Structure formats: structure tokens, C-alpha cells
Amino acid sequence: MKQLVIDFQKCDAGRNCNHECEMECAIKVFKVDDPAQAALQIKAYEDGGGKAVLCDQCGDCVVVCPSEALKRNKLGVVMIDKQLCVGCYMCIGFCEKDAFMRNPDWIVPHKCTSCGVCVKVCPHGALSIQDVPEPAVRII
């Protein structure tokens, strides 16, 4: 399963970085000129540690979605089918990583697709897409 991973040893967000990753994700993937709508949010960076909101494709949201709008694709990435989504936001409420996003202008929520667009623009090489085993389905 493809998963977006951040290396805090390299991420420079707390100091000089302009959060290119967020901007690129917002514009290229979600077609909005607003980094707050990106599927990753680099929240804080203190010396020696950082905090990022990233989807790790755990699949919890798939379990709670009442309309089967969420499914894993061939790469194991959790994808949303906008046609099926009923806008209940249980995916948002049940994501322990707060990684399911909502744009107030859209009725359907959005999330990371592990596309790697952000990886390419990070000037510090802090992001990567890795192939990790798919976790077992949890009862939530």
C-alpha cells in the first residue's frame, strides 16, 4: 500500500520553509489556491520534533463510511467516490489523525491520495511515498 511519509529530521517547516508541499497539493490535486485545503498539514515544528497531519491510509474511514463511498484502490490507497458520498463526515470524525479534510465550499470531504505531488516539491526532501503492508481491518 502506498503511504505518504514525512521525515522530521529533514523537514524544515518551523524555520525557513514556505510549505511548498501544502501549496502544491492544494493547487495541483484539489484545484484550489488555498494551502488550508491541502491533504497534508505541517502543523508545527519545534527543535528536534515536528507535527504533521498526514493520512497513513489506515482504512478506518472505510470501515465507518455508511455509503461505501470509500474504498481502497489497486495501490491500497483509500479513495473517495464522490457520487456515492452522502456528506455525513463520519470519516472526518473517526479519523484519529484528523487527516480527512473538509472545504466549507464543498459538500464532499477530501483526503490524501498518495499521489506524490507534494513529494516532488519539498525543497528539503522530507517527504516520500513508501510501500508498506496494508493493516488489518479494524472494528471501530
Next chain:
Amino acid sequence: MSQLVFDPSKVMDIDYTKRTEYLGQLEALRAGMRTLKEVPFQPSLPDKGYTNRTLYVNVGSLEVTEKPVTQQMKDVFIGGRGFGLYHLWNAVKPTTRWNDPENEIVISPGPVAGMTQYAGTGKSLVVSLSPQTDIPIDSNVGGFYGPLLKFSGFDALELQGKADKDVILFVDGVKGIIRIEEVEGGPEDSHVLAELLTHMYAENEKDLPNVSVVSSGAAAAHSLIGMLNFSFYDRRRKCVRFKQAGRGGIGTVFRDKRIRALVVRGPKVAGDLNHPVDPETIANTGIKYHKEIRENDGGQCMMRRNGTAHIVEIMDAYDLLPVHNFQYGSHPDVHKIDSAYWQQRCTQATVDGCWYGCSMACAKGADGLVLKTGPYRGDMVTVDGPEYENAAGLGSNCGVFDPDYLLELNFYCDTYGICTITWGTLTAFVMECYQRGILNKERTGGLEMTWGNAEADLEMMHQMARGEGFGMIAGMGVKKMKEYFIKQGWGDPQLINDIGMENKGLEYSQYMSKESLAQQGGYALTNKGPQHDEAWLIFMDMVNKQIPTFEDKAEALYYFPLFRTWFGLNGFCKLPWNDVVPADNAQQPEAHKVPEHVQNYVDLFSATTGVKIDKEELIIQSAKVYNFQRVFNIRMGKGLREHDAAPYRSLGPVTKEEYESRAERYDQQIIKEMGLDPAGKSTEEKMALHRQWRTDRFSKLMDSVYARRGWTSNGVPTLARLKELGLDAFPEVVDVVKQHLS
């Protein structure tokens, strides 16, 4: 009591996609159908929660009309149960009875219903004159019918008249068609009928979730306790499931009108179909609540794992679980049907909300049950629940502790279209009558109605479905059985009246109120009869001990019936209100009201309709409808103090064994509460003292509650109260009251 921990490894390995299919009967059913009338209509979506029109259908004359929703209707009645009562009032006369053609069944979802972002927002409210009580009954039911009806274009559906042959009413909210179809032959029982109709009316596989069916079953027509199933399509199980409008016999009215089913096909659901004024507030409130469930449910009620059955063992531990017709409050075999068992038996890796967005997801299902009796013997079925009421009513109250039999009883109640709560209480009554010699094998036509005899219990139900034998007597309900047994001279009338657990003609639901004064009032001082949805106070009274004084209890009997009425005006489910609470709730003032959640409701209503309210206005909204319903009862010849009387079993110990099972508690009460000395007194003498003390106390409670509600001591709303609520704008309402004020 220790908090139950969920262990996924213990969940039984049952394939939830497997069950007996009935689709082979589809063509035969289709062949027996013919269109009687078809009219087009303009589908529309709601604006600020309202479509601003209702649909009237007369199944006898085939009249189909649309009616506008007036501003007065919205201001005074809000929607849901309020709209139901309003339409019913206009449809009937004081002399109308349940089986007169002018009686209506009104289904209305309420302005908030159909919201998908908050838990418990898909309810339909069903109102009719009850065959059991002769006054309006209201039922709050899940499933998709109400929201899909609204998204097709109607805030309510009025059904009036009587057909000669069975009919199906189909509303196609996509194509704009209303069709009345006659149906010859074909199944009647819900689990078969609804499966066929869902597949018949869905355009394709993807469309299945957009179809919902309302149906009853074979037993509804042969009894007074018929229930309505409201379906929803379970995508993961790939099956049609149900929630029930159970109480008061609306299913019997439905079948008496010869309605076989209602079918709605709505548009594809999305998150904004209500067109609320403030979607942002709704989104934020919903997400906050979903998080609360995620964080707190596992350590609080575990609704997502057990559904409402989580309280079986709590009730047992507090001596409040109804056992053997409410005689006792606990039983050593309860562990066989407690929540630890149900969370292993119910399918867990699935989604169990009865409408989109219900993160509380209490609509559990037990899959893979192979039936042992009846017309479907050998079939493999999915059983909804069992909810607490069913575990207690069909289980402990009748001494049935075999979970498979309990599930089978639950299944047949559902598919036959009868109320599980009513069935539990009336069977418990029959069994106690059998225990005490009021009934015997001869009088029951061979049924050995001993405690725990589930096979006899099921046979009694099958008889009722076939329209034969003692099952027909049982199906009249407790009130009419009491009258019948007394008339036959089968036992001491006082004993029969004391142990028959009904008030206003409706059977008690499954809480033992004997030791909880608040719940005694919560049952008897209700509008529709003793159903806990109006005032479920036993938990805050006996477990959480949040309303200790007499005044607290009287105040709770003012506030909670009004607060809980409000759910039914809007299409909310009441469970998400207090079956999970914010982590800091206990530190809040008036914790028993769950203030943060009350604010959520205020916000959701305002954000949907654009009508700004606060928590005080919420209660006033309810008070209008609640008092209107009280006056409606009076108009129909009930609704006075005498009709709020409670059977003594609900107030105190009727028999020696009951007294002795709690002798220590009762003796202490003689000392502390009555200031007397129990020493040297016989059990009979002590029981007499209790009877006096308990009935007096109940009567004083009535006085206080009536006064607090703005009613006379005879239970009649005063003119001043009506005026205060703006109900004086309805001259007919004032007239009814005037006749009773002297």
C-alpha cells in the same frame, strides 16, 4: 460493576452476507398487481428543511391531493409528530374509532430529518388513532422512508379511507409519479414483502438504497397490536432491514385500511438536500459529535458494539430488569442474554446506522439465524437487534433466557408486524395468569404458558398470525384480556387488574418502575400510554441518582416529556442525546440534561430552518404540541386524571413473594418513610401499609406534576396555559377544554 471490554476475537464467525433469498417470488407478485390510479406530481427538494406541501391519499376513494404547509403549521406544530397530530385532529371526530375510514395514518419526518451530518436524524413520526387506546398514538421510527419522502417533495403523508382489496402506494420522487396499485396474493410478512418490493421498484442495483418500504405482516390483521416496519437497504449485508413503528397498533390500522405496503423511491441522497440556512454550523456540530462517539462510546455505553442491549446487565444489577411480568428485578440466568453475549453474537465489522450519518449506529443485527418454528422454519435470516426492550420483554420478563429463541421471537414479531414490547408484556401477563391458575391448559387451548416456554410463546404468536386459537385472544392486548378473563370468571378481578401491566390500554415497556417514583409517573402520566420514550427517568432516578427529591422528580416529569417530545417534532432520534455524553458532562450544571447536547440540538434546528431558538424556546415549541395532544386525548374521551391511573404492579409489590423478595428494602421503608414498626406484622399487613403509602405518594406526584404542567387537578390544561402557548388560536381546542373546566 466493571466496564465491559470489547474483545473482537470473541465475535462469532458468521457470514453476514448469507441468508435465504425470496426474490424467486418476484414475478408472481408482479403478476398479481394492477394499477388503480396514477397521477403525476412535481418532485421538489426541501428549502430550509421544509418542502412546504403534504400529500393526502385516500385509499378507498383513490383521491390524491397535495396540501400546502401553512406558516401556522410550522409555528405551532413544527413538523413530525406535530404535523401528524394536526392532520389527525382535522380528520377525525370525537366519536371516530380506529377502524373508521376517517381515521388516518400520518407519516411525517420533521424539518431536520434527512440531515446526514449528525447522529440520529432520519426519523419518521407516525400518528394514528390507536386500536388499543382509542386516542392518538405516536411512534418515532428509523429507516429511510421519511427522509426519502421529504426528498421526493412532501413534509407529510396522510393516509385515509379503506380499500376493498390490498393496495400498494408508490411514490416515485425521481420521475414524479404517485401510483396506487391493487395486489392479489403475494407475501404479507415484511421480511419477504419488503425484499421483493425494494427490488421491484429500484431501477437497478445502485438504486436499492434509494427505495424504502413500509409494511406490516400477517399478525397485524388478526390482532390489535400491529406494527409497521420501515425499511432501509443495508449495503454491506446486501439485504433489506427494518426499524419499527411499534407501539399502539398502527400496523393494525394499516392492514384494516387494506394497505399492503407503501413504497418510496427518492433521489440519490447527498449532504445538502435539506438546503439548510447554515450548513457550516451543521457540519461542525456533526463532526464534533462523531468525534465524541469515537472517543467516548467505548468507555461509556458501547452503543456501537451492543446497541441498546448494553443496559440489560445494569438493570439486572440494580434490580430493575423486568422478570416474570415485572414481579422481580433480576435473574441468575441474565448473563445468557446480557450485552457481553450480544456483542459476540451481533455482526461487528459493519455499519449499523438506521440513517446516514448515525455514528451511534445502534441498529445491530444478528445474522445467520436458522429458524426452528413457523412458516419460515429452516430459513436463514438476519434479525434486527435485539434491542434492550426485546431482550428484556421477550426474554427476562417471560423467563426466556435462550438467546436463539429470543432472536426467533424477535424475528417473528418483526416479520408478522407486531410490536415486540407489547408482545413481551402481554405474554408475561399470560404466563403469570397461567402460574396463578387464572389460565390453564384448557383455557389456552393446549398452550403450556409456563415461564420460559419459548416454544409455546412462539406457537401463540403463530396462531395469531394464522388468525386462530388463543393467539387471537392474546392479540387483543392486556387490557382486553383482563376484561375477558374477568368476564369469564377466571380469577380474582383485583389480582388480574393489579398484574396486567397496561395504562390507557397500552402495555408497559420494559422497565420496572416499582422502586422508581419518577418512572411510575414517567409511564402513567404520559400522553400516549406507558412507553419510555416520553419520560425515561429510571436511569437518572435509580442508577445515576440525579433527581433525589420529590420536587426533583416532579420537575423532571415536567421537563423531560417536553424535551423528548421535541425530538419527534423534528425527526431526531433520542438516543444520541444521552447514550453518549461529553467527557466533562458530569461537571456541568444540570448534568442530567446533557447541556452541551441540548445546545447542539438548538444549533441544528436554527441552522436548518433559519428560525433562531434557544433552549427555553425549544421547550415552548414542545409544550404547544404536548398540550395539544393532551387536549386531543380529552376530546376523544380520555386524557383525564382517571386515565393516568397506574396498575398496582407498577407502583408496588402485588404478591407475597414479591414483597418477600425485597423484604429488607420494604421493611426499611415502613420504618423510614411511614414511621411505623414492621416487627410483628404479617406480610399481608405490611403489604397493605405499602399499598396505602405508595398509592398516596403516586397521587401526590400527580398533583404536583399536573400543577407544574399548568393543568387542573383533573389533568386538564387550563385556559391560561393554552393562552400562554398560543393554542387559544384554535377555537376547537378551547371548546374541548371548556367542557372540563368548572
